Amino acid sequence: MGDFHKIHRYFSPLLSILADSSVEDLLGRSNSISTLSDLLRPFDVLHNVPLRTSLLETHHAPSFYLRFNELAQLDADADELHSVVENAANDALDVHGAQNPLNQYDHFVDAVLSHHDLLPYSTFHHPAAFILATTTTHSDPIAQLARLAQQVSLPDAYAKRTYMNATPNYVLRYYVLIHDSQDGSISMDGARELLEKAKRAHGIHCAMLIINSKDKAGVHTNDDLVARTYGNASGHSLDASDLTVVRAFVRELVVQSLIPWMEKCTRDWNQLFVANRKGFANKLFSSFGVSRKWTAQQSPARAINSAASPGSFISSEKIYPSTTHEATFRRLADFAFMLRDYKLSAQVYSQTRRDVAEEPEAYHYAASANEMLGLSHLLSPHSPTSTLDLTLEHLKEASRVWGETGERNDSAQAVRATILFVESFRARGSSGLVIPAALIGAASGGAVHHAIMLSEAALAYENHVRPYKRKACLYYARAASLYEANGKLEHARWCYSHCDTRKFPFVVQALGRLASESNKQEAANLFTEALRYDGDEALLDNWRLSVKEEGVDVKSLSLPFPFFDKSATVIYDQSQNSTTSRRSEAIFSSLEQTLDVDSSKPDASVDVDAGETFHVQIFPRNPFHGGITLSDLELNFDGDGRVDVERLDNLVELAAMQALPLTFKCSIPTPSAVKLSSVSFTLDGLARFTESLTRNGRRLNDTKEQRIGRFYAPDLSLQVRAHEASPKLSASLVGVPQRMGLGEGRLAHLVLNNTGLLDVDDIRVAVNEQSFVVLGVDGGIDSALDFYKQQKGASNEKCRVENNLLPTQPLALHESIRSGEKMSIPVLVRGDGVGKRALHLLITYKQKDRTLQPSTSQHERSQRTWHSQHSVKRLLHIVDIRPVVDVKLAAHPSKAPVGGYELSLEIENVVPDSQVDITQVTFVSPAWKCVGDLQEMSLSFEEMVKQHFRAELSEEYVASDGYRTQEYMVDRMATYLQGKDMADTHPPPVHVLATHLANATDEYIPFTQTSLLNIMMNARRNLRQITLAHEFKSLHKDLQPHLFPLMEMGEGDVMVCWRMGDRVGHALVSGLVMGAREGLTGRIAERVKQSKDVRSVLYASTIKERERTLVELSKSRYNVNDMPIIVNTYTPSTINHLFEQEPELRLSVDVSLFNNSISKEVECTLSVRDKMEGLTVPTRIFERTVQPQQAEMVNIPLVCTAPGVHKLREMVLSLGTSNYVVKLNDIVVI
Structure with a gap:
């Protein structure tokens, strides 16, 4: 346990002294000491005092404190507690200054705890004993002691204070005879006889105090020990032996009289307390360790001679009279607390606060009981350390009650209680946050003592084992604001200086405000620094005022934050x-x-x-x-x-x-x-x-x-x-709208302006998506309408295109642009894709070459070398593209005649409040052509029409071209899978046929002479690259041009041309596949097996990459094999035949085999495996070779020998290793 000396001193027993005039004359005449209490007060601390608890356990108190005062002081006017607190706070600040906050708080605490109020609800400051004193030289000392005893026993001794009781059962009488050794009027033996008479008259609580043992010759000099005890001006007749006698007298008083009497009172009142608990008797008996059998032997009334009786609360005075149980039990709890019996005091305080809680106006009693209950737990050595923080709730409850009264003294009581709790926590060695929490709870006002408590709380946070720096700064700042409000500027400055300005920016502003009174330059510096944290108008005004002050050097100011990003x-x-x-x-x-x-x-x-x-x-x-x-x-x-x-x-x-x-x-x-x-x-x-x-x-x-x-x-x-001067070229797109229709074409111009001082040449232009922009348009074209001029009726055009996925080469201009000149390049912009599309154009150029003269300096040569590099100009344009028409295409094979496809177009206008005319439908394919008539189509919003036409194989198509394209793909893919380097090869060119269905009557420009075909091929190239990148994720995009063609033989694209006012465009449907698809995976694998030029060493990463490609190839459309042969059968209708006249009927079944492939011939075998009665098949196996898009007819002869219904169920068509069953209609013979 720690040192609770401040707590023990504050709650020490009060001994009131009543002495006659002879005592005061003796002390004043011989020693210049005014009263007996002044003589005894230096010895108010006793050491190693034995104490006994209610459980009869004995322990020794290391220090036992006493308080001596004159009985008359009880009626003297005393300062009110709130004045004491305020004066103590101001004195602490004045004495210790701003640099000693620790000493300030200790001074404040000592001053507050040195004041003792006589309160009705706390008996600590009621006398525990009366010391009645006279001298042995008195004419009748025994009678004088009786008269003194009568003075403190008068019925009206405490008439003004009904809450106090002066009866011998509540206050000890202690009789003292003071003997002057230097006075020869009475001998020592006579003095002892007087003491014996006093004991016979007044009981055992009598003693004699012998003083003035010093020789008369040395009266004018003081012993050092006496001087240190009473001062140089007092105690001239005292020597060291007198001090020993006085100390022994005080110890005898406490150990032999006061403490035993207090212990006896505690036992007696405890019995009354136990008896008064009624239903709680068993619980309390067991908690006190006292058996009912023992307590039943004595009655409580007999134990205390004059039993306390239940009384009522006096509302007018807000007190319990001293004769009530509540007052008696409070006296019991206070005596137990002074005797260090904290377990008993806690139990009685706890019950007392519940008892007084029944009286609403007895809130002072409840608050005080809460306070003392918490302190009893804190001072008890049996209280677990882990639960001590919970005792703060008792302080909070007491402070709440005092705070609600609104009286200044009650608020001061909360401060006093907080101080006691804080000192108790510190004595217990608490390192938690309970100490600053208690201080903060009591510092809710704006007085100086509140600032002292807040600064002490901040110091506690700062010195915590794990410092709470942010909280410390917060309460330093709060304390500083209170100091500043009360005019304590130095103390406010000290508190602010201990705050972290990064966490509490307003502190800098506050320091500047404080410095403005004394140091103008420092104030300006601080206000400037405060600009970092706070930006209100008031701060700006303060800064402006501080900078304007005379003597401020604005050049020395520096901004604490950047104004510029x-x-x-x-x-x-x-x-x-x-x-x-x-x-x-x-x-x-x-x-x-x-x-x-x-x-x-x-x-x-x-x-x-x-x-x-x-x-x-x-x-x-x-x-x-x-x-x-x-x-x-x-x-x-x-x-x-x-x-x-x-x-x-x-x-x-x-x-x-x-x-x-x-x-x-x-x-x-x-x-x-x-x-x-x-x-x-x-x-x-x-x-x-x-x-x-x-x-x-x-x-x-x-x-x-x-x-x-x-x-x-x-x-x-x-x-x-x-x-030095360098080539400068600006670029802009003129004529490109912010919004376009999907497929719409616009003629625009790329304007190049030479803004530099040098001529430029070697100009090249590249675009990111060739399907978006076509560069190098014929300069004779005036508008986009020229690209979409329609032709008369239906027609076919054949042209040769590069069948590869290589991007279009950049546009190269072979003429230079002189300084200050412009060049306009026509371009065709086509709305490709839906949404906001970004058009990226890159223009490169360089300075026009000039011959360097031999005299050219080295600097000029380096400048020329720097300028000879190509300069780059970037151009980015965003276009919002919206759909104009919605086109859906459906295709299915023709049944009659076999070999073509029926195509169906659904076209819908999706532009609100518009009229769209469909002017042409163009079908482009290497192998197929389109046959049909275009109907008149003028569509309003959300109107839909259907256009039907037929696709047939072109007469000019050569099947070997298709096979050659397939062979290229097989060879290149096999080469890649073998790990060989890809040679710089590309698919061979292909001839495509453009079939136009139109209803225009105007003249037209041929399809191949405009950029429309280029736009269409570029759009196909873009779509095909996206599709291949999705199917073959393991292939780099640079490998696509070496492996895949732009258009395969069986594919076809449909382009629907539309006109909306003066706007024209087309919708493209790409990727239609017609004819039987032949998977290439098998041929690729066979080619890899047959190859003898396989690299023997491949990196593991390369092998994994090829494996991924092979897996993707097996999942792609190149692994799809369609049945190439379309079978049509023709069986005879019902036949009437007389078998009696002609036993055998000869008939036949025709089977048509159509090769739907467009690139290779198919060898097939048709076999009849049926064996039926009455029907025989002379020839059962038929072999045919069918050319692409051609048909072969197979005639199967049959011999019927009996009427009936005959069905051939096992007719099998064999294509290589694949077999297909051919179903025939029943043959009915009657």
């Missing part, structure tokens, strides 16, 4: 490519690879021509909740060149929380290199600041040291290099 600072020129998204960046990079150029720079610096204008954009942000102004903006550059800056308006106004980009036009007159370093500005016209714009580059991660630490490359994005 470094990451948003950018330098650019008009010829630079604009920043694009990551996806667009990848597309442009791919186009650069196509054109074999590289627009990337070795670093992030900006290159301009000398004298060329470039722009610097800075981004100021106003972080405040009030408006500010920036003036005299100036950009600062480092480097060897001069920068001419065209400034904006002199004044820039920024509203609250506003961010505003500011742009400066700059130029460098001569070739040099500079770097933007900082920006200078004046804030609100008061203070000028310079803010750095330097930033780090990318983080280095090359070495281990760089990965462990933080190393950054230099950032060069703010560096500008001025060179």
